[in-house]
Amino acid sequence: MEIESLAMALEREHREIDAGIEAFTAEPGARESLERAVRALRRHIYLEEEFLFPALHAAGLTAPVLVMLRDHGQMWATLDALDAGAGPASCRRLSVQLLHHNLKEEKILYPELDRVVPEPQAGRLRAFLDSGEMPAEWVCLRARA
Numbered sequence: 001m002e003i004e005s006l007a008m009a010l011e012r013e014h015r016e017i018d019a020g021i022e023a024f025t026a027e028p029g030a031r032e033s034l035e036r037a038v039r040a041l042r043r044h045i046y047l048e049e050e051f052l053f054p055a056l057h058a059a060g061l062t063a064p065v066l067v068m069l070r071d072h073g074q075m076w077a078t079l080d081a082l083d084a085g086a087g088p089a090s091c092r093r094l095s096v097q098l099l100h101h102n103l104k105e106e107k108i109l110y111p112e113l114d115r116v117v118p119e120p121q122a123g124r125l126r127a128f129l130d131s132g133e134m135p136a137e138w139v140c141l142r143a144r145a
């Protein structure tokens with residue numbers, strides 16, 4: 001069986017997070033699936049900002065990386081609102097933010113990952129997607145005071 005590439009694993013995580021948000025939008029009682037999606041998205045952003053974007057930046061993809069960092073900062077504010085108990089309107093906002101953001105990442109940045117993040121680093125990051133934990137106090141770059 002073919003090993004899943006890092007890009008494929010990240011795209012799968014995009015879909016899983018979308019599904020968690022949709023479950024809450026469809027049934028606002030399903031707060032647990034929303035909370036799981038929020039946690040997963042924070043960790044996803046952590047992995048991108050700490051491990052992928054520096055490598056993509058070093059490979060010359062500076063402009064798209066800056067756009068992605070700005071998107072993350074905006075999404076992080078929505079995640080904070082959701083953690084503080086915000087309802088479906090914030091959820092819809094997050095869905096729209098993700099729709100645009102994920103599309104850009106998948107079209108522009110993820111196709112470069114095979115080249116820019118080689119094995120065994122890619123394998124370590126896939127393992128992190130399976131079971132890694134974001135440092136508890138970590139905050140995305142553009143959300144720092």
Ligand SMILES: [Fe+2]
Pocket residue numbers: 045048068072101105
């Ligand atoms: Fe991202």
Ligand SMILES: [Fe+2]
Pocket residue numbers: 010014044048102105
């Ligand atoms: Fe992503």
